[in-house]
Structures are given as structure tokens and as C-alpha cells.
Amino acid sequence: VGSYSICKRCINKVTGMEYAVKIINKAKKDPTEEVEILLRYGQHPNIITLKDVYDDGRSVFLVTELMKGGELLDKILRQKFFSEREASAVLYTITKTVEYLHVNGVVHRDLKPSNILYVDESGNAESIRICDFGFAKQLRAENGLLMTPCYTANFVAPEVLKKQGYDAACDIWSLGVLLYTMLTGYFTPFANGPDDTPEEILARIGSGKFSLTGGYWNSVSAEAKDLVSKMLHVDPHRRLTAAQVLRHPWVMHRDQLPKYTLNRQDAPHLVKGAMAATYSALNRNVPPVLEPVGCSTLAQRRGMKKITSTAL
Template identity: 50%
Template sequence: MFTERDVQFYLAELALALDHLHSLGIVYRDLKPENILLDTDGHIALTDFGLSKESVPTQDSKTFSFCGTVEYMSPEVVSRKGHSHVADWWSFGVLAFEMITGHLPFHGPNRKETMNMILKAKLAMPTYPSLEAQSLLRMLFKRNPANRLGAGPDGFRNIQSHSFFESIDWDKLYKKQIEPPFIPPIHSDFAHYFDKEFTCKTPTDSPGIPPSADAHDSFQGFSYIAPELINARQSDATYSSHVERRLRSIIGVKQTPFSDEYELKEALGHGKTSTCHRCIHRQTREEYAVKVIKDPSINDPSNEIELLFRYNQLTHIIRIRDAFYNSPTVYIVTELMRGGELFDKIRQEKSLSERESAKIMFVIIKTIEQLHRNSIVHRDLQPRNIMYVDTNRQPSSLRIVDLGFAKQQRAENGLLMTPCFTKEYAAPEVLSRKKYDESCDIWSLGILLYTLLAGNTPFAFDRNDSHEIILARTANKVAFTGPTWERVTDNAKILVNAMLDVDPKKRPTALELCKHSWFANMESLPNMKLSNIQDYNLVRHNLDATFNAINTNASKNLKLGPIGDSNLFKRRNERSAHQQQTEKVK
């Protein structure tokens, strides 16, 4: 599902396209997601004009053809009473509703019932869209074409002036000077968008000279295929069909065997639900990393894959190369992090200067600002999720990895409830199970900045600490004591204090951090090394000891209550009532 900010951009570009067609006397008549493409820069392009009608210059001119995709047809098309270009604005509303809510406004069990709903059913408007979005939808879903938004000589100007598009600069949009929310990841052999009608055809074979009987001996041991790939389980009985459907629906996820394109090599690291390997592309011989997830039902990777494809153009987000779903195993192929973790650099150099710490943090914060600008929160920022793509370990080669906990917010003020994080980097309001937003990432960045400057963490944790103890410690103000902090500038201390403020509303945003004077003057910061880390293993232990999700700790004290008190039970009841109301024909 899109954020309203995304919907606003795409609908505005689509409105420009429709208005241009209408000005030429063309009624489009087949507006639906399949007929809207993205160019290499992320701007929309309408396609498939097979059902379009020319020579309909005004609203009074009508055409009577019954055509289009039924769910997107306007009432006047369904009733065959004649329609003009205003019918396109009804379809525009259907598309807007689908993008904002994730489902169609009128959709019955069959074609006839769907048409009856278009003509008679009351629109079931969800409560979570903004008031501006609800207003736009209600004005587009007028069954009388003359009353519909977009009708009349000033129809398009009325759409432009609607409050939903208040922040759109229409002149810049027309000149394509507004950056799209999504830029498609494209590389030379990218073939994900080819129609399966063509790619599934059996290629014509021209037999060559038959090989000799012993020809296969020449290739004995030519290529190694890991047994785990050959013997991968094909049964789908161990994981959720919902996860399977999501994985199969993601554009870009291949369902051809991973071993056809890549050679699996040695393991680079192990996680609870996945293993990272080095792999080699069979055709180009280039090296990559591949995250192998044996059972995606334990930790659904579809959200991470979607985000990686969507934000593949961001410089300092790990770049995805391919994704495979070989039931039940998922393979996520990314660039290889040859420089290791950020903490490996700290271990090697023992300490960093304030200037170098500022340069590292600026790259990370700038990247997080780009994610926040697109309503994405990372939710698991820690040194092991910040790596170097090459061995020189310069700030320019930094990459933020592991978007497994990242979340696309539903609305511009969308707050998240799922408590998934690492304890050491978890903000107090998360530990308290309160709603939280981008400010949690700022908290984690504050912990990281403190660690880079001081060589230790601001809150020392024991392996058996509960989240209540951690919460009590994080509620205290950070102390800057010791000889190391005497060599750190006051501006840096002020910044750390602000980022680690217990009140999330008082923390600076990522954009405000990018403009902070400490970063603006980082070239003039002291370049002398701060105090060495005396016990690297102790510092690493403080960072790694509580990497498990806090749910494991909290679940011990859970008490069962009546099922009627469950939020999930209430939500499903509301959803069931909503579906019944939608299907009711009045």
C-alpha cells in the first residue's frame, strides 16, 4: 500500500496526463494500474490506448461503447447511457481509492454483482485516510457525471485546487522537476518486467552435431553446486501461504532456480533465521553476497525485499542485485561488503578522531534522512548493520544493511507499534510499548555517535538485564565524564544530548541533524585520536549482549485475558463488518 505522499504525486502526474488527452478530444476509458508504467526516472507513462475514443471534444459530446475493465467503469458506462471524458475521472477515483486503501471500492463475487454495486452500492469509506483524501474520493465518486470533480469547463483546475494536492507545485510537476518517490532499479540484464507470455515460450532449438559418448568427461567437476541447493525442500507445508503469496507477487523476485545463475560459496555470517554466503554470478563472474532464508514463515522477508528494490537508487543503502524464491527458500543477492562492519574499523584503529566520527555520522544521518523523507523507519540501527562496501573503509563506502525491521509508514503521521529492535539501541518509549516514529532512529544514532566518540556505550547492560532495568537507566541524563570527553567539543556533547532525549518529541529530526553546525564545520573539528578502547571485547559485549528482540524478555510476564479484549480480535471484527457493508447493495 502506498503512503498518501506517494499517492499525491502519482495522482497529480496522472491528472496531467488525462487532462492532456481530454484537451485533444480523447477519452481514455481503460484506466487501471496495469496501464500505468514508470520510466527510468520514476515518472508515470500511460499506455494501451486500444479502448480510447477520439473526437469527443466536450462534456456534452458522448460515446456509447460498453468497454473497459469492469471494476474501473463509471456508472454511466455501466448503464450505457452515454459517457464523456468525465468517465475517466471516476476511474481516476477508483485508482486513488485502491492506492490509498489497498482494495477496490466496488468489487463483487462476479461481473454482474460488481456492476450492480457500481450503480447502487454506498461507498464504504475507511476512517484512516486523511480528511483531504476522503474529500477527494467522495467528490470523484459522484454517480451524476455533472456533479463529479473534473466535470465542467474548469474541471481540471478544480482538481488542481483541491486540498489533497495543496503541496503540489503543478508547474514543476509538469516540467518533471519533482523527484518521484520511487526510482526503478535498472541494470543491463534486468528482465523482470518482460511479459511471461513471451518468457515462458519454449525456445526453438537448432540441434548441433551430436557429442561423442565420452564428451561429458571433459566437464567432470567443472562446477560445484551446494547440496543444500540441490536438496532444497519443495514442500510448502512448513510456512504460511500468505508469505508465499506475498513473495510471488513482488515484481523482481525470480522463481527460477538460484543455482542457474549463481554459484553458492562459503558462509560469511549466521543469523537466527538466515545465513549470509558469498556467491558468484555464473555469467559475469562477479562476486556478491546472498542472504539465504530457509524458512520465510518465521521472519517474512517480503517487506525487506520490496524496500530494497524500491530504494535501490540510494547511494548508502545496500544495493540488491537479485531475489529468488525457490520454495521454501528465499535468496536475496546484494553487493558484497568487503570492508566489514563499522565496528571492525573501530577495533582495527582502536579509536577515531572527532572529525572522522563526524564524517561517518553525516553519511549515515543523510541516508536516514532520505528514508524518513519517504516515510521509512529503519528500527534497527546499530554498528553491525552499518558496513563498508570496500576495504579502504572511507565514509563514502558506507552502506546501511539489513532492512528486515524497516517499516513503510501508512500515513505522514503514521506511528508504529511493533516492538522489534536491539535492546542496546532501543528508545525508552519503545521499551514502554508506546507508539513511536522516526525519532527512534535518532535515538539509535545518538547511541552510535556516543560510542564512536567515547569508545563505550552510554548505558552498560548485563546479559540478564530486563527491559525495565534498561528503561530505568535510559531515563537518566547522559553523563560526559572522563578524560576522553574533555577532548570532545561542546557542540558534539550538545548534539548527543539532544539525540538521546527521553522525550521523542524533543529529539531533532534527521533533516535538522544534517543542518547542524557540528556537521557544517566538521572539516575544522579536532583530528587527534581520542582515547583507545581498553577492552574491545567488553565494549562489543555491551553492544552484542542483548541483540535478541525484547519480545523474548517481555513474553515471560504475559497474562492471558478474554479473547474479546484482544486488539487483533477487535480489528478482525471491524474488518468483517466493513466487508459486509461493502457487499451490501442498497
């Protein structure tokens, strides 16, 4: 799961029922926020259900339903036939769940494919679960912004990289990356294989530039491309919200989308290889570069607003 926790399968000795248990090292991570969020919102049909919590003093054990269907992206990449209609149905289910969280003031902040799983082998969109709320936060600041950078490379929004304040728009950006991958089979718009370095990936993310033309994109509809571009907009204020994604024609009229198979990259090992290479490089202990608060883009923008208002 991460540097502060591990996840295992467990069995109730009385009932014989199988569950998953996330074991969190309390010395490395305070699990209070994660437990609170799961207790409050875990009854949603597409959010992993928390069954029980145990604390032995050193670790906290979160017992949840067992995800027997595996990762969403693994299942999609294994499918020989995958259409825009299926991609839209998947995106609708996930975005509807994210909208529910956002309405309740919760941001997930780590919506990478390994945290979106199937509870069973059916492959139905209804069996999708959003999991691992270890980085999730309940918005408490008056301005609604989160100021603690926390991200997974490839799925980190540009404004997080630039140390700006960020909000629910980060989750939408991550879903945009997921949609891009579903449509073309690439890992992300910014990593094309296992040999890409984290520095290269992060530089591309920071620029906000990506291509939706040529190659596998020739078989993708203009409506789908339009949605991808709006979900991946570099400016969080111009990026679609969850509600706007749900109202986009490509999602609203998903039952009318073509059923023909998308022409996607048939190399799932490249997708998984890119992920492994990125994580391996990111796990190096690189000290952060600290700058004065006044140097941040957000502080400079606020300073410009003050000057403008004074001039008026």
C-alpha cells in the same frame, strides 16, 4: 543475521563475481516489505544494493552487493587514531541516508552497528552502506506512527520499551548511541562491558539517564556532547530529526573540527563482549507481559488530552 535468516557469500558461476545472499525462512518472516524497500530505495549510494531475488517456495534469497570492508564499528574501534572530524564525517553520511529514508516514509528500526558496513577496505565515509532492512517499515498509518515493537537491546529507544507509538525518532536515537560509541569507545551509554545483564541495560535505557562528563569525555568538544544529548533525548518529540542533526554546527562545520586523536577506551573486546552478552540473554524465550491498552503511557496521555479539551 537473525533468528529467521542467514547470510552467506555466493559466486556467479558465469561472471565469477562475488555477492552476499540473505536466505530468509518464509515460515518465520514475510520478506515482502524488505524486498519492496530495497527495490525502491536500494539505488541510493549508501544503501545496500539488491541485485536479484529468488524464491524456492520455502525460502527467499536476496542477492546483494558484498560488504568486503566489514562492520563500521569494528573498523573504528581498530583505528589507533580517530578524531572528531572523522566521527562527524561518518555521522553525516549515515544521517544523510537516514534522512532520505525518512523523507520517503521509511524507518529502519534496527540501526545497530552490525547493520552499518563498508563495501570496501578504503574506510571512506562514501563506502558506508546501511544494510539489513528486515525490520524496516514503510509508514502507512495516518498518524505516521508505528505500533509494532521490534528492537535490539542497547539500541532500542525508551518509547519503544514503554510500548508507546514510535516513529522515525527511534532511528535518530540509535544513531545517537552510535555517535556516543564512536567518541568514547564504549559499547553504548548504557552498557559498559560483557557482564552487564539485559535487565540492567534495559532499565538504564528506560530511565533515559547517561553521563557525558569525566573520563574519556574530557577530550570531547562541547558541541559533540550537545549533539549526543539531543539525539538521545528521552522524549521523542524533543529529540532532533535527521534534518536537524545535519544542521547541527558539529556536523555542518565538520571540516573545521579538530584532527587530534580522541582519548577513547582501548578495549574493543569489551565492546564486542557487551554485545555478545546482551544478545545471548535476549535470545532466552521470555514471555511478554501483556497489559490492557488503556494502561499504556500513550493511551493515558491521550486520555489526559481529552479531559483537558473537554474542560476547555
